[in-house]
Amino acid sequence: MSSTLVLQPHNGRPYLGATPDPAAATRDAMAAAKSGALPLVEIFYSLQGEGLRTGQATVFVRFAGCNLACEFCDTDFRVQRLGTPEEIADEIASLAPDCRWVCFTGGEPTIQDLQALSDLLHARGYHLQMETNGTRPQPGWGIDHVTVSPKQPQGGRLDSWYEANAAEFKYVVDDDADLARALDGARGHGRMTFLQPNALNKDAVALCIEAVKAHPALFRLSLQTHKFLDIR
Ligand code: SF4
Incomplete structure (x- = not known):
């Protein structure tokens, strides 16, 4: 199964390439984790395409499963394989010997226990x-750079720790309601905040640009550069 993320709206939503049955995929991921290894979708080497670290070479470790099921999700987070922390760390080193940045992504990485992997990677x-x-x-894994993409409309209540400690917030914006939530959020937590137009939709891009111009102290624009560069 390919995990390439291609944005193709299907009757508006959901996107092709998304997890067909998110609840089942997450149950499978949690069951697989009981083996003591970590449930993985993929590990790949690319450039960070979004937010503050845009353009920086990074090894991405995509974990299986998510505690939400957003209608705009474009990620297939079904388990593809398992890996121990040692196996994952060795694969990262083999993929990109000189790269020093690793990004845990998903799905939702916090549903797994990544303490041992975090410790090992920090030690390396x-x-x-x-x-x-x-x-x-x-x-509490000592993550160096936490990027939060809040999902309140999708039923995700933001944990207050992130409001004081996240390196950046990234709000996916489709319409005025999304923008209003981003405005509320940014005014509340005061952290670095990016507006990211959903699926590079033209109207959403225009809305975000106007919002950044209207609130220059609050917002920056984040484009999914990897998507229009057609890289991972
Ligand atoms: S939180 Fe992220 S990975 Fe999970 S369903 Fe929503 S968009 Fe997809």
């Missing part, structure tokens, strides 16, 4: 980024 000199929906209590 890596910096760790994690992309999370911010709904679960902060796991």
Whole structure:
């Protein structure tokens, strides 16, 4: 099964390429984790395409499963294989011997226990980024760069730890209601905040640009550069 993320609206939503049955995929991921290994979708080497670290070479470790099932999700987070922390760390080193950044993504990485993997990667000199929906209590893995993409409309309540500690917030914006939530959020937590037009939709891009111009102290624009560059 390919895990390439291609945005193709299907009757508007959901997107092709998304997990067919998110609840079942997450149950499978949690069951697989009981083996002691971590349930993985993929590990790949690319450039970070979004947010503050845009353009920086990064090894992405995509974990299976998510505690939410957003209608706009474009990620297939079904388990593809398992890996121990040692196996994952060795694969990262083999894929990109000189790269020092690793990004945990998903799905939702905080539903797994990544303490041992985080410790091992830190011991090997890596910096760790994690992309999370911010709904679960902060796991205390010493992540160096936490990126939160809040999903309140999709039922995700933001854990307050992130409001004080996240390196950046990234709000996916489709319409005025999304923008209003981003405005509320940014005014509340005061952290670095990106507006990211959903699926590079032209109207959403225009809405985000106007919002960044109207609120220059609050917002920056984040484009999914990897998608229009057609890289991973
Ligand atoms: S939180 Fe992220 S990975 Fe999970 S369903 Fe929503 S968009 Fe997909």
